[in-house]
Amino acid sequence: MESSIQPLTMRVGKREMDVFPFWIALLVVGLLFGTVGAYQVFAYGLQVTGLSNQIPWGLWITIDLSAIALGGSAFLFGVIVFLLRSKRFETVGKLAVLLGFLGYSSAGLILLFDLGQPLRFWHPVVFWQPHSLLWEVTMCVVLYLTVLMAEVLPIVLEHPLFTTHPILDRFPILRKTSTSLNWLAHRLHGFAPALAIIGLTLSLLHQASLGATYSVLSGRGLWFNQSAPVQFVLSAMGGGTSLLFLLSVIVFRIMRPGLVKDDVLYDVARIAGGIILVCIYIRVWDWAVSNYYSFDREVALQTEFLNKVSPYSASFWVGQVVFALIPGTILLLAKRVRNFRVLMVTAALPIFCTVLVRWNYNFSGLLAWITYDPYTPSVVLYSYVPTWQEWSVASFVISYWLLGFSLAARFLPFKSADHHA
Amino acid sequence: MSDQTKNETQAENNVSSRRDFLKIAGAMVGAAALTQIASVGIKKAQASHGEEGEHRWGMVIDINLCIGCNYCTYACQAVNNLDDDMLYNVVTTETTENGDEYFLSRPCMHCDDPPCVHVCPVAATYIRDDGIVTMDYDLCIGCRYCEVACPYDVRVFNWREHSGTSPRVPAFGTPEVPPRPRGVMEKCTFCQHRIDIGVERGLVPGVDDSATPACVVACPTGARIFGDLKDAESPASVSLQANKTPIRLREELSTSPKVYYLPPTGQTNAATEEG
Numbered sequence: 001m002e003s004s005i006q007p008l009t010m011r012v013g014k015r016e017m018d019v020f021p022f023w024i025a026l027l028v029v030g031l032l033f034g035t036v037g038a039y040q041v042f043a044y045g046l047q048v049t050g051l052s053n054q055i056p057w058g059l060w061i062t063i064d065l066s067a068i069a070l071g072g073s074a075f076l077f078g079v080i081v082f083l084l085r086s087k088r089f090e091t092v093g094k095l096a097v098l099l100g101f102l103g104y105s106s107a108g109l110i111l112l113f114d115l116g117q118p119l120r121f122w123h124p125v126v127f128w129q130p131h132s133l134l135w136e137v138t139m140c141v142v143l144y145l146t147v148l149m150a151e152v153l154p155i156v157l158e159h160p161l162f163t164t165h166p167i168l169d170r171f172p173i174l175r176k177t178s179t180s181l182n183w184l185a186h187r188l189h190g191f192a193p194a195l196a197i198i199g200l201t202l203s204l205l206h207q208a209s210l211g212a213t214y215s216v217l218s219g220r221g222l223w224f225n226q227s228a229p230v231q232f233v234l235s236a237m238g239g240g241t242s243l244l245f246l247l248s249v250i251v252f253r254i255m256r257p258g259l260v261k262d263d264v265l266y267d268v269a270r271i272a273g274g275i276i277l278v279c280i281y282i283r284v285w286d287w288a289v290s291n292y293y294s295f296d297r298e299v300a301l302q303t304e305f306l307n308k309v310s311p312y313s314a315s316f317w318v319g320q321v322v323f324a325l326i327p328g329t330i331l332l333l334a335k336r337v338r339n340f341r342v343l344m345v346t347a348a349l350p351i352f353c354t355v356l357v358r359w360n361y362n363f364s365g366l367l368a369w370i371t372y373d374p375y376t377p378s379v380v381l382y383s384y385v386p387t388w389q390e391w392s393v394a395s396f397v398i399s400y401w402l403l404g405f406s407l408a409a410r411f412l413p414f415k416s417a418d419h420h421a
Numbered sequence: 422m423s424d425q426t427k428n429e430t431q432a433e434n435n436v437s438s439r440r441d442f443l444k445i446a447g448a449m450v451g452a453a454a455l456t457q458i459a460s461v462g463i464k465k466a467q468a469s470h471g472e473e474g475e476h477r478w479g480m481v482i483d484i485n486l487c488i489g490c491n492y493c494t495y496a497c498q499a500v501n502n503l504d505d506d507m508l509y510n511v512v513t514t515e516t517t518e519n520g521d522e523y524f525l526s527r528p529c530m531h532c533d534d535p536p537c538v539h540v541c542p543v544a545a546t547y548i549r550d551d552g553i554v555t556m557d558y559d560l561c562i563g564c565r566y567c568e569v570a571c572p573y574d575v576r577v578f579n580w581r582e583h584s585g586t587s588p589r590v591p592a593f594g595t596p597e598v599p600p601r602p603r604g605v606m607e608k609c610t611f612c613q614h615r616i617d618i619g620v621e622r623g624l625v626p627g628v629d630d631s632a633t634p635a636c637v638v639a640c641p642t643g644a645r646i647f648g649d650l651k652d653a654e655s656p657a658s659v660s661l662q663a664n665k666t667p668i669r670l671r672e673e674l675s676t677s678p679k680v681y682y683l684p685p686t687g688q689t690n691a692a693t694e695e696g
Contacts, residue, residue: 116563116604219572
């Protein structure tokens with residue numbers, strides 16, 4: 001039952017040192033730095049950001065979208081493990097659920113800072129406006145975060161602290177709490193197939209709606225296209241699974257040798273590669289179509305402008321196309337490559353690409369804006385530079401994510417033995 | 422995995438499959454019920470296009486009369502209690518296809534099909550029965566999706582606390598509405614407070630100054646004309662009937678603005694028809 005966990009080590013001089021304490025110290029510094037910015041944002045409002053009336057959504061929204069996208073493996077593997085009954089992915093699936101929980105809670109956290117009225121964060125849940133895509137996204141994320149909590153609780157409770165730790169016998173109240181928590185976890189685990197279906201429904205709904213959030217903006221240019229919902233779902237599945245593969249190799253192959261077979265890890269890489277290729281296939285068709293049919297004069301102007309300005313043009317052709325096409329192919333051929341170093345480096349690119357897709361969707365139409373002259377419209381380029389307070393809050397949320405992951409990687413057993421076996 | 426454990430797992434799967442089926446079915450029924458509840462809400466949200474009411478307020482801006490003095494902007498800031506850096510109304514210098522310069526003053530278009538209303542997650546921004554697109558500042562969460570969605574860039578966010586009185590007070594008017602809190606979205610309301618009180622008192626917005634938007638009253642050349650588009654006798658309707666080629670901004674987006682422009686002389690609306 002007890003699988004030994006190998007810490008990640010670093011060679012300093014002649015000594016092998018455990019990197020964990022240093023890593024955690026670094027993350028604590030990140031959190032502390034984040035607290036300063038967080039205080040400023042809450043005390044002085046959004047005037048401390050680099051946002052403006054022309055570019056109202058910035059760094060935080062990109063992080064929010066990316067965190068949700070990179071948690072996309074949770075619903076995919078929920079389906080694979082609990083509906084397709086694929087036992088071999090069970091352990092990897094647990095990590096996927098954990099990544100989902102961390103991703104969605106990070107997204108919720110950073111959105112709290114991005115609201116002008118943070119104390120009204122609960123309004124969408126009470127004051128319904130079902131016609132709004134953002135309302136739908138909010139409801140789905142709230143519900144799905146609840147589902148993820150139910151899914152992640154049993155995984156956290158696998159830790160010996162909640163079952164066999166001697167402290168439980170010294171304090172009866174702790175033993176009682178742990179027993180009732182385990183009872184709850186067991187019940188929740190019984191609902192796993194239902195939770196997987198709800199998770200799938202909610203995820204498809206809100207991942208697609210996040211794309212649609214941008215496609216309904218008819219007055220904006222190039223990347224705000226009608227296939228955005230499909231792009232968002234597929235790139236979340238592809239990017240999320242790439243991240244899952246990368247972290248699985250660290251958590252299972254390096255830190256828990258023998259817990260997951262190499263073949264399973266190769267299969268995770270192949271799933272990621274396949275989805276990435278489907279996604280980019282649709283994306284390139286969409287690019288061709290939206291360039292061919294430019295009905296709106298203003299949108300056409302904007303599109304032309306963005307194609308001309310090299311950072312936007314390059315971020316599309318290099319970041320979105322090349323960084324998806326080549327890694328997608330290599331990951332799909334994982335079983336032939338059979339080299340985890342190469343595969344890990346390769347898997348990093350689609351993760352970057354997934355973030356870049358969000359970045360591009362968010363900024364392209366905001367930065368290049370047209371004048372209102374009905375006769376001779378022209379494009380104006382606005383600029384946005386995040387302030388240190390924005391980076392600080394970003395550091396807070398990213399440190400939270402990494403801290404959650406690092407603690408889980410270091411301490412959770414991820415046992416494959418469970419109530420079924 | 423040994424054969425024995427494999428068989429056991431299979432047996433376990435068979436036993437639990439009926440229970441799982443019931444759970445799955447239950448989840449689906451729940452999802453269906455949710456969709457039903459949501460669809461009721463959607464009908465409610467789609468109901469108003471601002472055409473049901475007795476009135477339908479609109480504005481006509483004669484580009485030929487506009488001299489770019491910015492009085493409309495200043496009067497708006499004074500009356501709506503705005504800080505100096507917040508503008509509901511913007512005046513810019515543009516050029517016609519012939520290269521002639523003209524002034525384009527741009528308030529909220531009060532669209533019949535407003536993108537900002539469709540995207541607001543809490544229905545804080547809504548369209549009234551008389552067609553005015555306005556805000557409920559108590560509901561707004563400050564997500565700024567309306568600002569991203571507005572094709573006319575007329576929405577302004579309250580980035581900081583209200584500083585006090587505008588430098589335009591009292592030269593261009595005195596504040597008539599309370600200041601809004603930091604972190605909510607604001608917009609031009611066609612001075613709805615003036616219209617509402619005016620109509621109640623039997624005044625005619627567009628004719629009687631105290632019931633007419635501040636920008637219209639402040640305009641020294643009479644370039645702005647306001648009135649009820651449902652009333653053929655209102656100043657706005659009369660002006661629209663007299664002019665053969667009024668245009669609206671970005672008409673191709675199907676937002677149906679209620680702010681019309683009388684184009685500069687020598688410039689027809691051919692350009693917008695092409696789009």
